[in-house]
Amino acid sequence: MRDEVRRVPEIIVSDAVSRSFGSFVAIDNVSLTVREGQFITIVGPSGCGKSTLLQILGGLVAPSSGEVLIDGEKLNGPRPDKIGMVFQEPLLLPWKTAAENVEFPLLLRHVSAKERRERSLALLDLVGLAASVGRYPHQLSGGMKQRVAIARGLVQHPRIVLMDEPFAALDEQTRSRMWGELLRIWERTHATILFVTHGLLEAIYLADTVLVMGTDPGRIIARIDVPLPRPRTYEMVGSAEAGRLRNQIWELVASGQ
Amino acid sequence: MNRRIPTLARFLFVAGVLILWEAAPRVGLVRPSDLPPLSTILPVLWGLLHQPRFLADLGYTVLEVVIAFLIVAPLALAVGFFLGENERAERVFGPGLNLMIAVPKSVFLPVFILALGIGLTQKVVFAMSLAFFVIVPSAIAAVHSIPKALVTAARSFGAGRWQMYLHIYAPAMAPVVLGGLRLGVILTVFGVLFAEMYASSMGIGRRIFAWGELGEMPQLFAAVLLIVILTASLNAAMQACENYSRSRFALQSER
Numbered sequence A: 001m002r003d004e005v006r007r008v009p010e011i012i013v014s015d016a017v018s019r020s021f022g023s024f025v026a027i028d029n030v031s032l033t034v035r036e037g038q039f040i041t042i043v044g045p046s047g048c049g050k051s052t053l054l055q056i057l058g059g060l061v062a063p064s065s066g067e068v069l070i071d072g073e074k075l076n077g078p079r080p081d082k083i084g085m086v087f088q089e090p091l092l093l094p095w096k097t098a099a100e101n102v103e104f105p106l107l108l109r110h111v112s113a114k115e116r117r118e119r120s121l122a123l124l125d126l127v128g129l130a131a132s133v134g135r136y137p138h139q140l141s142g143g144m145k146q147r148v149a150i151a152r153g154l155v156q157h158p159r160i161v162l163m164d165e166p167f168a169a170l171d172e173q174t175r176s177r178m179w180g181e182l183l184r185i186w187e188r189t190h191a192t193i194l195f196v197t198h199g200l201l202e203a204i205y206l207a208d209t210v211l212v213m214g215t216d217p218g219r220i221i222a223r224i225d226v227p228l229p230r231p232r233t234y235e236m237v238g239s240a241e242a243g244r245l246r247n248q249i250w251e252l253v254a255s256g257q
Numbered sequence B: 001m002n003r004r005i006p007t008l009a010r011f012l013f014v015a016g017v018l019i020l021w022e023a024a025p026r027v028g029l030v031r032p033s034d035l036p037p038l039s040t041i042l043p044v045l046w047g048l049l050h051q052p053r054f055l056a057d058l059g060y061t062v063l064e065v066v067i068a069f070l071i072v073a074p075l076a077l078a079v080g081f082f083l084g085e086n087e088r089a090e091r092v093f094g095p096g097l098n099l100m101i102a103v104p105k106s107v108f109l110p111v112f113i114l115a116l117g118i119g120l121t122q123k124v125v126f127a128m129s130l131a132f133f134v135i136v137p138s139a140i141a142a143v144h145s146i147p148k149a150l151v152t153a154a155r156s157f158g159a160g161r162w163q164m165y166l167h168i169y170a171p172a173m174a175p176v177v178l179g180g181l182r183l184g185v186i187l188t189v190f191g192v193l194f195a196e197m198y199a200s201s202m203g204i205g206r207r208i209f210a211w212g213e214l215g216e217m218p219q220l221f222a223a224v225l226l227i228v229i230l231t232a233s234l235n236a237a238m239q240a241c242e243n244y245s246r247s248r249f250a251l252q253s254e255r
Helices: A002-007 A050-057 A098-108 A113-126 A142-154 A172-189 A200-206 A234-238 A240-255 B004-027 B038-048 B052-085 B087-102 B105-116 B120-144 B148-156 B161-198 B204-214 B217-249
Strands: A010-021 A024-035 A039-043 A065-070 A083-086 A160-164 A192-196 A209-214 A219-225
Touching: A010 A050, A010 A192, A024 A050, A024 A065, A024 A192, A024 A219, A039 A050, A039 A200, A050 A160, A050 A192, A083 A142, A083 B148, A098 A113, A098 A142, A098 B161, A113 A142, A142 A160, A142 A172, A172 A200, A172 A234, A192 A200, A200 A234, A200 A240, A209 A240, A219 A240, A234 A240, B004 B038, B038 B217, B052 B087, B052 B120, B052 B161, B052 B204, B087 B120, B105 B120, B105 B161, B120 B161, B148 B161, B161 B204, B161 B217, B204 B217
Parallel strands: A039 A192, A039 A209, A083 A160, A160 A192
Antiparallel strands: A010 A024, A010 A065, A209 A219
16 A cells, blocks of 8 residues: 555655744745645644645745745745635635636636536535536625635646635634545545645545644644545544544644744 | 606705795795796707807807817826826826825916916916826826735736636726716816816806806806706716626625
């Protein structure tokens, strides 16, 4: 099993990446390697630079030093063809319908209206919103809006999806339902997912590997593989194994502050 | 049902004002020579609208308003957009701008007349100086009303600079900008009429002022009524655009 994983290509390589804002060091010397198809979660105390790291990996923030390689290619800015992003807020355009919001990244790339609609319908179907295609954001619940945002993040068929606490604003029930949905989508699309969260059980439930960050300066202090079998079930959240991992990560997070 | 009450109330209010206008001079509340009844004004207005000289004055005033607004609107929007986008520039020019918003621009009218004479240019420039300082702050506020996270998200989807302006900035700014433009139009009309009354050889403002001096109340009120109707229609049309854009492009999705 391990040997098989080794042969999977490295899709994201962060090489000694640092980022300062003035005298504040947000990210200090972060090196990490993500292989194609992995589900990685990133946890850490608030203010540890999790979001900044994700924005650097998404090409939205340039590193002060070091470099990011996507598919072996140096990252110099947003790569919507390869990287889809989902944010903590759905950030839908209120003047566009659910389908038009999903199509927006395609519109920017001048994809024909017919193809745009086909792809947005397929993705809204994938996230379980086939019936809400023509609805405006204000007609959707918080969970539905975030699903539209996920569909939009996937619409360019990116091989990498970066998610910045996408379920943080949802209620507990909706969130746990979204976990199952996300894992199902991940299996269907074979995308590589980097998922920032402050929920430890969320991080464990979703991930192959949990990266733990420490604060001041923001850095990676541990890399924990999650041995829970797939497919994951909600019961696993309450298992002894998950509890043990949770305690281990909690101590790391606490020590990293 | 509830929605119809304000409409009815508004109609009744306007009707009440018109009835009061008609009745007050007739029952002796005011002297008919100070405020002629509405029914005597309407024929005078009808007559004025058939008088070539009056129409020439009206056309001249409308032309001044149109020229002033067509220049000041894009100019002020561009300046406001620039200041809204450039924090540094706003820190440098913001205080001066705030000062100019507070200063009554009418005190500069004599300076404009000395510099530009009493022709069309002077009135256009004076009206522009009024409208400029309400449109600029509204454009700045409109830029600031765009959530930064939305811009970041659009960048991650691959939006270039012009796509960002077209797809995010323009719709997101529309409600606030249209509100500013509406106030800009009102102030442009005010500025032109005020400058005409102060010193001019043509225009409705000059005619109204002259009729006032001569005590020709029927003509004065006929012209005032015409201006009220024209500006109220213009305001209503722009308000409708603003309301439409607000309902369509409002950034808070919870409406």
